[in-house]
Amino acid sequence: MHKSPIGRALELAYNSGTLTAIHRAQRNRLTVLAYHRIDDPKAPEFCTFAPNVSATPQAFAEQMDLLCTLFNVVSMQQVVAWLEGHSQLPPYAALITFDDGYRDNFDNAFPVLRARNLPATIFLATDCIGSSKPFYWDLAAHCFKNTKLHVAELPVLGTSRWLNDDERQDVALRWVSTVKSLPDSEKQQAAARLPETLDVTLSDRSFADLHLTWEQVCKMQAVGFEMGAHTCSHPILARIPLSEARRQISESRTAIEENTQQPVVTFAYPNGLSSDFTQAHQTLLAEFGFRAGFTLVPGPMSFSRALQQPMAIRRIFIGWRDDLPRFLAKLTGLARLADRLFAGK
Numbered sequence: 001m002h003k004s005p006i007g008r009a010l011e012l013a014y015n016s017g018t019l020t021a022i023h024r025a026q027r028n029r030l031t032v033l034a035y036h037r038i039d040d041p042k043a044p045e046f047c048t049f050a051p052n053v054s055a056t057p058q059a060f061a062e063q064m065d066l067l068c069t070l071f072n073v074v075s076m077q078q079v080v081a082w083l084e085g086h087s088q089l090p091p092y093a094a095l096i097t098f099d100d101g102y103r104d105n106f107d108n109a110f111p112v113l114r115a116r117n118l119p120a121t122i123f124l125a126t127d128c129i130g131s132s133k134p135f136y137w138d139l140a141a142h143c144f145k146n147t148k149l150h151v152a153e154l155p156v157l158g159t160s161r162w163l164n165d166d167e168r169q170d171v172a173l174r175w176v177s178t179v180k181s182l183p184d185s186e187k188q189q190a191a192a193r194l195p196e197t198l199d200v201t202l203s204d205r206s207f208a209d210l211h212l213t214w215e216q217v218c219k220m221q222a223v224g225f226e227m228g229a230h231t232c233s234h235p236i237l238a239r240i241p242l243s244e245a246r247r248q249i250s251e252s253r254t255a256i257e258e259n260t261q262q263p264v265v266t267f268a269y270p271n272g273l274s275s276d277f278t279q280a281h282q283t284l285l286a287e288f289g290f291r292a293g294f295t296l297v298p299g300p301m302s303f304s305r306a307l308q309q310p311m312a313i314r315r316i317f318i319g320w321r322d323d324l325p326r327f328l329a330k331l332t333g334l335a336r337l338a339d340r341l342f343a344g345k
């Protein structure tokens, strides 16, 4: 694959041991990895939203091997006990998390983690668990992948044309990112109109294997995986009324507790950037008795900072285009710095 100048610089830093040295200089940090899907977005049968793929199964295994070499992987239980002042965390602490509750977490990530005896936490958007109802981004990707049209009057975007697969994919990405910023009800309405607009017929099987079932959730939990809440229908909290946020937080927790018979004390904010949740949501979580809230504001975080902000713990978003040098650079915080320095170039 053709590499950018930053990509080549990171590769050099990785091969020369510089990245490892930078990592070793940062003992007292909490590094929380944020995964979504473990799958191959290039596979012919893959027709859902590729940007949500964090790694192929093979790349994920390589990342976990590197993580075991350089970090002390801890469980959510250890992190919560530490946040409450009951215990210490080891240096170079790393926590593995997944968002949303995709089926491939069970099929593709779980075996890799089990083989290495690594714990992980999955934040579940509970309306999807055991259901064949897609998230709007997966619905959109499916419709754009399967449409035979070359022009359409799209909800929100209006008249759009594409000549080839690349252009069609660009329109799909633009549609998803535009719709993302709408209020939740308008977003759902726009998504509902998309299959007809793109002349795609959905069947009961279209999204049948997309999400985890409660049985799979319980199987993973039985061997030490932990479950956290991620709302019911995955709205961006800052874009819905506080009363609805309260319902989404509390009902998603209840759904998990009823299905797993285990207490739920952690939460991940949908979309998770600093504009996607407010202090009021952090206060809500604390009132509900949650012990930690996880964002997608890029980490890592020093131990002292995490202890000050247990309801806004930073994480590191992993994407399937990240090779091992970029993966390690992200974990050290260097990739963030490099992107910021070269932004706009």
Ligand SMILES: [Zn+2]
Pocket: 099, 100, 230, 234, 270, 271
């Ligand atoms: Zn999510």
